[in-house]
Amino acid sequence: MGKKRRTEVVAGEVIEKPESQIRMMWDTLKKNKAALGGLVVIVLLVFLAIFGDLLAPYDPEYSDMAHTFVKPCSQYLFGTDQLGRDIFSRVLSGTKISLMVGLCAVAFSLIIGTILGSVAGYFGGRVDGFIMRCMDIMLSIPSILLAITLMAALGKGLDKAIIAIGIVSIPEYARIVRSSILSVKENDYVAAAKVIGNSDRRIIFRHILPNVVSSIVVRATLGISTAILDTAALGFLGMGVQPPMAEWGDMLGRARTYIFSAPYTLIFPGLAITLAVLAFNLFGDGLRDALDPKERV
Amino acid sequence: MRKKVVSALLCTAVAVSLAACGGQGTSETTGTSTQGASGEQTEAAAPETQAAGEALTAFGEVPEDVDREQTITFAQGADPRGLDPAIVDDGESSKPIVQMYEGLLKFGDSNTEVEPCLAESWDISDDGLTYTFHLKEGVKFHDGTDFNAEAVKFNVERQTINKTVDMTYGDFVYGDVAECNVIDDYTVEFKLTKASTPFLNNLAMSLGAPMVSPAACEQYGNNLNENPVGTGPYKFVRWDKNEAVVLERNEDYWGEKGVAKNIVFRTITDNSARVVALTNGEVDIIDGIDANVVDQITAAGCVLNKVEGMNINYLGFNTDVITDPEVRKALSQAVNVPELVESLYRGYATEATTILPSFMPGYSDGITRPSYDPEAAQATLQEKGVTQIHMLAYTNPRPYNTATGQTLAEAIQGYWAKVGVECTIDSYDWTTYKDKVNAGGYDVCLYGWNGDNGDPDNFMYLLAHEDPGMNVAHYNDEEYKQMLAEAAALPNGDERNAAYAAMEQKLADECVWLPISHQESLSAYVSNVNNFIYHPTGNVFLSKTYKN
Numbered sequence: 001m002g003k004k005r006r007t008e009v010v011a012g013e014v015i016e017k018p019e020s021q022i023r024m025m026w027d028t029l030k031k032n033k034a035a036l037g038g039l040v041v042i043v044l045l046v047f048l049a050i051f052g053d054l055l056a057p058y059d060p061e062y063s064d065m066a067h068t069f070v071k072p073c074s075q076y077l078f079g080t081d082q083l084g085r086d087i088f089s090r091v092l093s094g095t096k097i098s099l100m101v102g103l104c105a106v107a108f109s110l111i112i113g114t115i116l117g118s119v120a121g122y123f124g125g126r127v128d129g130f131i132m133r134c135m136d137i138m139l140s141i142p143s144i145l146l147a148i149t150l151m152a153a154l155g156k157g158l159d160k161a162i163i164a165i166g167i168v169s170i171p172e173y174a175r176i177v178r179s180s181i182l183s184v185k186e187n188d189y190v191a192a193a194k195v196i197g198n199s200d201r202r203i204i205f206r207h208i209l210p211n212v213v214s215s216i217v218v219r220a221t222l223g224i225s226t227a228i229l230d231t232a233a234l235g236f237l238g239m240g241v242q243p244p245m246a247e248w249g250d251m252l253g254r255a256r257t258y259i260f261s262a263p264y265t266l267i268f269p270g271l272a273i274t275l276a277v278l279a280f281n282l283f284g285d286g287l288r289d290a291l292d293p294k295e296r297v
Numbered sequence: 298m299r300k301k302v303v304s305a306l307l308c309t310a311v312a313v314s315l316a317a318c319g320g321q322g323t324s325e326t327t328g329t330s331t332q333g334a335s336g337e338q339t340e341a342a343a344p345e346t347q348a349a350g351e352a353l354t355a356f357g358e359v360p361e362d363v364d365r366e367q368t369i370t371f372a373q374g375a376d377p378r379g380l381d382p383a384i385v386d387d388g389e390s391s392k393p394i395v396q397m398y399e400g401l402l403k404f405g406d407s408n409t410e411v412e413p414c415l416a417e418s419w420d421i422s423d424d425g426l427t428y429t430f431h432l433k434e435g436v437k438f439h440d441g442t443d444f445n446a447e448a449v450k451f452n453v454e455r456q457t458i459n460k461t462v463d464m465t466y467g468d469f470v471y472g473d474v475a476e477c478n479v480i481d482d483y484t485v486e487f488k489l490t491k492a493s494t495p496f497l498n499n500l501a502m503s504l505g506a507p508m509v510s511p512a513a514c515e516q517y518g519n520n521l522n523e524n525p526v527g528t529g530p531y532k533f534v535r536w537d538k539n540e541a542v543v544l545e546r547n548e549d550y551w552g553e554k555g556v557a558k559n560i561v562f563r564t565i566t567d568n569s570a571r572v573v574a575l576t577n578g579e580v581d582i583i584d585g586i587d588a589n590v591v592d593q594i595t596a597a598g599c600v601l602n603k604v605e606g607m608n609i610n611y612l613g614f615n616t617d618v619i620t621d622p623e624v625r626k627a628l629s630q631a632v633n634v635p636e637l638v639e640s641l642y643r644g645y646a647t648e649a650t651t652i653l654p655s656f657m658p659g660y661s662d663g664i665t666r667p668s669y670d671p672e673a674a675q676a677t678l679q680e681k682g683v684t685q686i687h688m689l690a691y692t693n694p695r696p697y698n699t700a701t702g703q704t705l706a707e708a709i710q711g712y713w714a715k716v717g718v719e720c721t722i723d724s725y726d727w728t729t730y731k732d733k734v735n736a737g738g739y740d741v742c743l744y745g746w747n748g749d750n751g752d753p754d755n756f757m758y759l760l761a762h763e764d765p766g767m768n769v770a771h772y773n774d775e776e777y778k779q780m781l782a783e784a785a786a787l788p789n790g791d792e793r794n795a796a797y798a799a800m801e802q803k804l805a806d807e808c809v810w811l812p813i814s815h816q817e818s819l820s821a822y823v824s825n826v827n828n829f830i831y832h833p834t835g836n837v838f839l840s841k842t843y844k845n
Contacts, residue, residue, distance in 0.1 A: 063714075065633065065636045065637055065712075083704070083711055084640070238692060238703070243722055254703070254704070254707075257567075261592065262589070
């Protein structure tokens with residue numbers, strides 16, 4: 001119910017002042033060449049993630065033991081791996097997995113982190129103390145270690161990787177949202193909303209959260225690159241996906257035995273990770289410049 | 298803004314260097330006790346005139362002027378499971394164990410012919426049921442207690458009548474022993490329940506047979522895994538788990554004393570990291586070499602040592618779960634073993650058609666594995682409704698499978714996918730893997746065996762073993778056990794060989810295992826290492842090995 005109303009209202013605001021927000025953001029973003037480059041790569045990656053399977057010359061999971069370690073050539077653009085699978089097709093197929101895990105993990109931590117952060121910030125006191133101490137505990141454990149532990153407990157699989165990576169980054173969102181809420185909630189309009197009898201939930205979602213949307217969006221964009229890296233790290237450690245699924249980090253991990261004899265088995269998935277992470281980082285930085293008024297001044 | 302771009306670049310640099318981290322991380326964390334040797338090794342890393350790589354067959358003379366303060370570092374692919382020869386059952390444990398312990402008998406330098414060791418001589422009664430051993434006098438365990446007939450009796454009874462659950466090798470070695478009697482201080486008599494041809498070979502094995510100190514057993518609760526005490530040329534110093542086992546020369550050794558002052562067995566699980574450790578001089582000898590890195594090793598001026606492997610690399614079908622031999626046959630037919638072996642092991646392993654390697658007595662070339670026939674396999678599997686298989690695999694390389702269990706598992710998964718069977722793989726490091734196998738609950742698992750004593754009984758007994766961790770196929774067949782017992786009692790010769798051939802035929806008919814390959818044992822050492830032999834049993838006896 002409340003959710004539906006919120007979108008209506010937000011949409012209304014956008015119509016009221018269409019020029020200021022989006023246009024200004026786009027103008028700033030346009031001037032930032034690096035961010036634009038990142039955006040182009042992201043669009044490309046999304047395109048590959050959706051249509052990659054159609055473009056892939058081979059089944060990424062088909063192993064042809066008679067053609068292992070074929071060097072990059074016209075038939076196999078990136079060569080073949082230790083099981084005779086086409087690396088080009090596997091890198092393409094890996095795009096989908098990395099982006100999906102990245103987006104889902106960020107969405108997962110974003111939703112839970114926002115709820116926890118706003119509850120903590122809005123109510124304060126003991127609730128705040130309890131939630132934020134829990135977040136501190138999570139932050140005090142190295143994130144990749146926490147993710148590995150979670151994976152060990154949950155078992156292999158994409159869905160579990162999403163949960164593990166998602167849980168790990170909850171505290172970041174909770175913190176950002178909490179601090180924004182703390183600074184906003186003392187405003188007069190919040191007091192006014194309270195006085196006229198709005199429910200807490202309505203106040204949080206309708207009146208407070210819209211103020212922190214920009215910083216969350218920036219954080220989430222950068223968070224995708226972290227999530228992609230974490231996915232790769234889990235895969236590298238052999239804890240990510242069930243073989244023979246093509247995942248960049250997993251490909252790296254399997255191929256590292258052949259780093260000297262067949263470096264191409266390693267270079268291409270490595271480049272793919274680099275490209276994706278770089279693109280999201282550059283775009284996220286540009287977005288921050290565009291959205292965050294404090295830094296723009 | 299600029300700062301952020303820099304950090305973004307750093308992030309990506311991390312992505313690129315992930316691979317390198319995997320390699321270096323392992324070697325850096327294990328920098329325990331190689332400092333002493335590093336000075337000598339720097340010269341060795343430079344490519345010198347490369348030795349021919351001809352494997353030694355007997356240890357040579359050690360020169361007078363050799364440096365007796367040196368440290369020999371051997372790197373292997375997994376941590377030992379323990380250092381008590383009665384309890385463990387893996388090759389990684391066996392290598393440090395043979396430096397510290399000895400049995401009544403030992404094998405030749407590079408063969409499996411028995412020679413005297415702690416027993417100077419022995420008599421066998423005409424009926425083959427009584428063995429009398431005359432022990433060497435004046436031998437002391439590392440803890441200072443005497444080695445004598447009572448100690449032998451203690452060791453035998455420890456693994457027979459006083460056996461605990463985890464002593465898997467006791468059955469191999471002393472399975473036929475009815476009683477062990479002390480005749481006098483240095484004479485001991487074994488009474489067997491039936492004549493056993495492999496018995497003497499069994500007593501020379503590196504696991505089960507070595508003599509441990511009874512006093513130490515009492516002191517450490519009958520488990521010397523962490524506190525090994527034997528009579529061998531090297532004594533235990535310390536074991537840094539997952540890093541290194543450190544040994545030092547036993548100055549009171551009864552025989553020819555070890556050359557190197559210290560021997561260190563390092564654990565470097567990652568194949569490529571182990572090779573890098575060798576080529577940059579961090580370690581002196583490595584084993585478990587993947588065929589893909591052979592060029593890298595020789596190019597760095599190190600010597601590749603290649604010996605025929607007395608081993609079998611196989612996939613075991615859990616016969617409790619996959620009870621239908623037709624299904625097992627179809628799953629075997631679906632795998633193109635010759636292609637698989639050629640592409641994974643690059644000519645450093647031979648395709649296995651049956652369990653025994655071709656040079657072992659009892660091998661028969663008349664026995665075949667189901668030949669590659671994906672259509673027939675698919676038809677059978679569809680008819681039987683087999684679509685899902687759960688496989689257990691190990692992540693690390695093994696002496697019988699240098700390409701790592703994970704890679705082999707994925708290759709087999711690829712073949713099965715082509716006949717419509719989806720295989721899920723659960724892979725674990727070796728120690729965890731052993732526990733998972735013992736627990737059961739799999740359809741198939743990857744496994745292997747390295748022969749301990751050159752006798753076919755040592756291989757064929759696996760399928761009659763009570764321990765599910767040994768008999769991973771959970772094969773339990775009374776007829777087979779009967780055949781095995783009869784064959785063990787026969788004297789060596791054609792009749793005995795024929796008996797083993799018949800057993801292999803039976804196993805082939807029932808498709809209990811999918812035999813995959815016999816791996817050549819590849820090890821490599823820095824070019825200044827001398828007197829190194831990789832024994833067919835997969836052991837290394839390093840007391841005469843030295844660097845100059």
